[in-house]
Amino acid sequence: MIVDTHCHYNLEPLLSSWETHWENAKSAGVIASVVVGTNLDTSKKAIELAGKNPHFAATVGFHPNYFKLEEQLDEISQLEALASAEKVVAIGEIGLDYFRLSDSPADEVVKEVQKQALRAQLAIAAKYSLPTCIHVRDKGAVAYFELLEILSSVKQESAPCILHCVSGPSEYIQKAVQLGVYIGVAGNSTYPKSDTIRSAIALAPIDKILLETDAPYLPPQSHRGQTCEPWMMSETADSLYINRKITADQILSNTQAAFLDKIPV
Ligand SMILES: [Zn+2]
Known part of the structure; x- marks a missing residue:
């Protein structure tokens, strides 16, 4: 009884055989999936797939x-035109990714553009009262705290915010939790060296925790080195149930709350 709140059935190598991947996921206990867009084209593909499978959003x-x-x-x-399409349950994934960027003037411009793009998309989410699915990644801490600044400056009272594939320093997580965000737990939480991620998950209130695969990325520990397939998330789920003493029922109820009861289970 797992909802995969972040999966890229709309990207290869999953897309061309998405039906098989979905059947395998169902056999592993997945009852619904959120197919996440990454640009205009893949967002359209996500909507198209959700139209074909009653258990996809x-x-x-x-x-x-x-x-x-x-x-x-x-x-x-052009994205705004898609926000009101049928089965669209959130704006995402949007955010800041400074992982491969330096402090060079050229890279500072890229960061500025990312921030503008994030603000513009948060505005669309607010306009359509849609939750947001946030990607944030950095070698240091800058992107995490800049995200907090932006989130705090945008009024999002009615629309939940999900930190997909959570990472980042504890101080950031604590502040994010105070803002009421949801925490997405992915396969990388099972890696032996992922203590920071496990600390972040430990800080999340029990009613704010969600599960995801981020397939085809981030396979859980026993499948590392392989393409992550949606069925693999039962390993992430089991690890979360044990480490946070959380039930599948609780996670399902968190998931519906995060997506405003629009997950087609
Ligand atoms: Zn993703």
Whole structure:
């Protein structure tokens, strides 16, 4: 009875055989999946797949790594047209990714563009009262705290915010939790060296924890080195049940709350 709150059936190598992957996931206890967009094209694909499978929902959004050039900001206006499409349950994945960026002037421009893209997409989410699915990654702490600043400055009272594949320093997690965010737990929480991620999960209130695969990325520990497939998430779920003493029922109720009761289970 698991909902995969973040899965890329809309990306290869999952897309061309998504039906098989879904059947395998069902056999592993998955009852619904949120198919997450990463740009205009994959957001449209997410909506298309959600139309084909009664247990799929879709999100639409531009992943921060798609914003290397300012001209791409124009495409965000096209995203708004998708926000009200049937089965769209959130705006995402959106956020900040400074992992491969330096402090060079050129990279500082890229960061600025990412922030503009994030603000513009948060505005769409607010306008349509949609939850947001946030991606944030950095070698240091800058992106995490800049995200907090942006989230705090945007009024999101009615729309939950999900930190997908949670990571980041404890101080950031504590502040994020105070903002009422949901915490997405992915396969990387099972890696022996992921103490920081497990500490982040330990800080999350029991009613704010969600499960996800992020397939085809981040397979859980026993499948590392392979493509992550949606059925593998039972390992992540089992590890979470044990470590946080949380039940599948509780996670399901958290999931419906995070997505405003729109998950088609
Ligand atoms: Zn993702």
